[in-house]
Amino acid sequence: MTTLIDMSIADLLARKVWLAPMAGGVTTVDLAVAVGGAGGMPTLAAGYLPADAVAADLVAFRERHPGPVGVNVFTPQPRTVSAEQLRRYSELLAPVAERLGSRLGEPVHDDDDYEAKIDALVQEAPALVTFTxxxxxxxxxxRLHGAGVTVGVTVTCVEEGRRALEIGADVLIAQAASAGGHRSTHDPLRKPGSETVADLLYGLLPLDAPVVVAGGIVDAAGVEAALRGGAAAVSCGTAFLLADEAGTSGVHRQALQDARFSSTVVTRAFTGRPARALTNAWTRLGVDAPTGYPDVHWLTRDLRRAAAHHCNPEWVHLWAGERWQDIRAAPAAEIVTALLSDGR
Ligand SMILES: Cc1cc2nc3c(=O)[nH]c(=O)nc-3n(C[C@H](O)[C@H](O)[C@H](O)COP(=O)(O)O)c2cc1C
Structure with a gap:
């Protein structure tokens, strides 16, 4: 029997280019509306936002676009960092904070308003909710299925995919090592793997669930290759960092286009969780940063904000995937069209 969720999944997967969620201000309602309007599948980013702000974004999206939208939620994290490790990392960063006229924050271990977000999403019932x-x-x-919501889980290896399907996920978002921003590795203490999109498809397709792939896809050739390899759709983040409608900060936009930044690195330096960013002074200083998300995120947030305010790219988390040098500034609809030009 075909269920409502099955119909919704088919509808979502008919859209071959998904806007990857990008928390911290990059994903705006404007960006999501533009991507949806161009035939892509937008996902709003609920990370770092309180539940009422997430609900407000959904309402704002729906006022402007009738198509489906997803919302991405960070799951609560186990505590993995000691007071002593945080103290040592604070000592390392304190001189930087002083130089920038900023302060280190209180390293709180919160759950990002998780339960309230689930309640709000059950209530608002977007087409898709994904977990990272x-x-x-x-x-x-x-509960989400009961509200007619399709559920996706971001996975970085086959074992995570298997477990996601065991708890009832409908769609796997397979994130390869080349991806920009945080790795979604489920065990924060496990070193993130080096899987490519092809590796993930090879391992996950036999599990018999739709696999949407993410990581390093910035052009039509990448979309084409992923779809040919069996992906149900692709999810792109970095490709949209310079979109006109993205909330990417000025300092981040400039650094992405500045030849002085010539490599990316996976680092725990900014938030205590591995994430891919442009190599800068902070990624070099913080090579031994502790594993401790979100505690380290709160410790460093004000310092990163101060550096962004002063347009100092050396002390900002410049999230970027490995293919950042191949992206361009354009309206989001043009970026979607370019990605789809061979991949439809
Ligand atoms: C600025 C930025 C913010 C991100 N924030 C999130 C997020 O909130 N949730 C999430 O699941 N993934 C997040 N990611 C990862 C993307 O969803 C996606 O996996 C990645 O961008 C795909 O690789 P690509 O950047 O090479 O396209 C972020 C990526 C970037 C670049």
């Missing part, structure tokens, strides 16, 4: 950094409970999945 771990698994929701089977109970959360069944």
């Amino acid at each position: 950094f771990g698994l929701p409970t089977a109970h959360d999945v069944s």
Whole structure:
């Protein structure tokens, strides 16, 4: 029997280019509307936002676009960092904070308003809810299903994919090592793997669920290759960092186009969780940063904001995927059209 969720999944997967969620201000409602309007599948980013702001973004999206939209949620994280490790990392960063006229923050271990977000999403029922950094409970999945919501989980290896399907996920978002921003590795203490999109497709397709792939896809050839390899759709983040409608900060935009930044690195330096960023003074200083998300995120947030305010790219988290040198500034609709030009 074909269920409502099956119909919704088919509708979502008919859109071959998904806007990857990008928390911290990059994904705006404007960007999501533009991508949806161009035939892409937008996902709003709920990370770092309180539940009422997430609900407000959904309302704002729906006022402007009738198509489907997803929302991405960070799952709560186990505490993995000691007070002593945080103290040592603070000592390393304190002189930088002083130089920038900023302060280090309180390293709080919060749950990013998780339960309230699940309640709001059950209430608002977007077409899709995806989870990153771990698994929701089977109970959360069944509440979302009850509201007619398709559930996706971002996975970085086959084992994570298998577990996601066990708790009822409908779609796997397979994130390869080349991806920009945080790796979604479910165990924060596990070193993130080096899987490519092809490796992930090879391992995950036999699990018999739709696989949407992410990581290093910035052009039509990348979309084409992923679809030919069996991906149900592709999810692109970095390709949209310079979109006119993206909320990417000025300092981040400039650095992405500045030849002085010539490599990316996976680093825990900014938030305590591995994430791919342009190599800068902070990624070099913080090579031994502790594993401790979100504690380290709170410790460093004000310092990063101060540096962005002063347009100092050396002390900002410049998230970028490995293919950042191949992206361009343009309206988001043009970027979607270019990605789809061979991949439809
Ligand atoms: C600026 C930025 C912010 C991101 N924030 C999130 C997020 O909030 N949730 C998430 O699941 N992934 C996040 N990611 C990862 C993307 O969803 C996606 O996996 C990645 O961008 C795909 O690789 P690409 O950047 O090479 O396209 C972020 C990526 C970037 C570049």
